[in-house]
Amino acid sequence: MRHRDPAWNPATGAAGAGLPRVAWGKGAFVYDSAGRRYLDGSGGPAVFCLGHGHEEVNAAITRQLERIAHGYRYSFTSDPLEELEALITAAAGPAYGAMVMVSGGSEAVESALKIALQYHSARGEPSRRRFIARRRSWHGNTLGALAVSDFLARRAPFEGALVEASFVPSVNAYRPPAGVAPAALAAHAAAELEAEILALGPARVAAFIFEPVVGAAGGAVPAPPGYAAAVRAVCDRHGVLLIADEVMCGSGRCGSWRALAHDGVEPDLFAIAKGLAGGYLPLGAAVYHRRVAEVIDRVHGGPLTGHTFTGHTAACAAGVAVQTIVRRERLVERVAADGPRLLAALAAELGGIEAVGDIRGRGFFAGIEFVADRATRRPFAPELGLAGRVGRAALAAGLICYPLSGNVDGVQGDAVLIAPPFNATAAELEELVALLGGAVRTALAGLAR
Numbered sequence: 001m002r003h004r005d006p007a008w009n010p011a012t013g014a015a016g017a018g019l020p021r022v023a024w025g026k027g028a029f030v031y032d033s034a035g036r037r038y039l040d041g042s043g044g045p046a047v048f049c050l051g052h053g054h055e056e057v058n059a060a061i062t063r064q065l066e067r068i069a070h071g072y073r074y075s076f077t078s079d080p081l082e083e084l085e086a087l088i089t090a091a092a093g094p095a096y097g098a099m100v101m102v103s104g105g106s107e108a109v110e111s112a113l114k115i116a117l118q119y120h121s122a123r124g125e126p127s128r129r130r131f132i133a134r135r136r137s138w139h140g141n142t143l144g145a146l147a148v149s150d151f152l153a154r155r156a157p158f159e160g161a162l163v164e165a166s167f168v169p170s171v172n173a174y175r176p177p178a179g180v181a182p183a184a185l186a187a188h189a190a191a192e193l194e195a196e197i198l199a200l201g202p203a204r205v206a207a208f209i210f211e212p213v214v215g216a217a218g219g220a221v222p223a224p225p226g227y228a229a230a231v232r233a234v235c236d237r238h239g240v241l242l243i244a245d246e247v248m249c250g251s252g253r254c255g256s257w258r259a260l261a262h263d264g265v266e267p268d269l270f271a272i273a274k275g276l277a278g279g280y281l282p283l284g285a286a287v288y289h290r291r292v293a294e295v296i297d298r299v300h301g302g303p304l305t306g307h308t309f310t311g312h313t314a315a316c317a318a319g320v321a322v323q324t325i326v327r328r329e330r331l332v333e334r335v336a337a338d339g340p341r342l343l344a345a346l347a348a349e350l351g352g353i354e355a356v357g358d359i360r361g362r363g364f365f366a367g368i369e370f371v372a373d374r375a376t377r378r379p380f381a382p383e384l385g386l387a388g389r390v391g392r393a394a395l396a397a398g399l400i401c402y403p404l405s406g407n408v409d410g411v412q413g414d415a416v417l418i419a420p421p422f423n424a425t426a427a428e429l430e431e432l433v434a435l436l437g438g439a440v441r442t443a444l445a446g447l448a449r
């Protein structure tokens, strides 16, 4: 695929030349080495839930570093590790006391996949090796996570070396399959999953993995109401584990700490990362249900996965500080309350633009999808590179957003993600919406030239 954008290619994720040089950040703002200010409207890739330069978080990390950076997991446990585990269980629910700490989203997904395999082996069903995922989803860049991802441009150079996975269609209320009414979409999609499980043979299927709200590959696409419960039931019928990839949409981003709590569904495993330590240090976790823990603990003594930096002490201290603030300041509740206002403000600013086809999302996780034709929902020609243009125009205007492309069929489609800090002020959110409106208009005007 041709590298269309010198600064940032939303299709491949390849960064190019010409990026500004980051200098420092405070709250919702980032400053580059030339002194230019940027409003961080997407928290990078939905990471910086407390914004930048939070003194309490920095102080907690510094305090930990002054004592010791890391107590290696085979030699020690630590207060930050155990406090973070307790905070995660308190936020996720009492069923989720077991987890493997890692250093990011891909490792969290990779660990969840491995724990699912381990569970089936421990139960005496080692034939359950196959993962089922969805089209238009992204789970990470390590080989296992990439194997279950359907982000064409990011997969293509590695095809042939990826573990075989099965894919069911994406589930997007804005782009339903022909002849499926919106109210029937959840049941339709769950039936597709069940058909795939039956076609493979349930005894071969380890787990179904999906993003409760699709991020980088879709543009904040929430599953339709009833979908999560329906796939939960399908998985239960066939002994298939349900893995929620909440790396982007979880940790409070969508207005409930676990994204799937919104649907009243408990997955067997879920992956978290980005917002867990808010980008202050690399941190993620694969969290699993007590019914999974009971089996693998009994047979193997614990999860057979982990890394040198699993439970990294300073990273856990960052996670404790971030999650303590999120909890104390009731920021998830705030995201839940203010999310609809953010979507309404985006709709007021952008809804009148003919090329804006859909404005969607949940909490502080919003997606704007662009279409060349509103009536048919036809996307723009990929050669136009509209998402990249929006991203560049935004950056030039002092706004960081997250442009993405290929969301319609892997090649076509342009969208932009918005994911502000949970503690952004009303004025900052207003500025974000206005700057985005300007960037979208500039980018569209650029198409005409």
Ligand code: PMP
Binding pocket: 045, 104, 105, 106, 107, 109, 138, 139, 140, 141, 211, 215, 216, 245, 246, 247, 248, 249, 273, 274
């Ligand atoms: N899962 C999802 C849903 C993601 O959005 C991402 C990152 N964009 C990942 C996994 C991989 O996370 P990381 O980049 O931290 O490895």
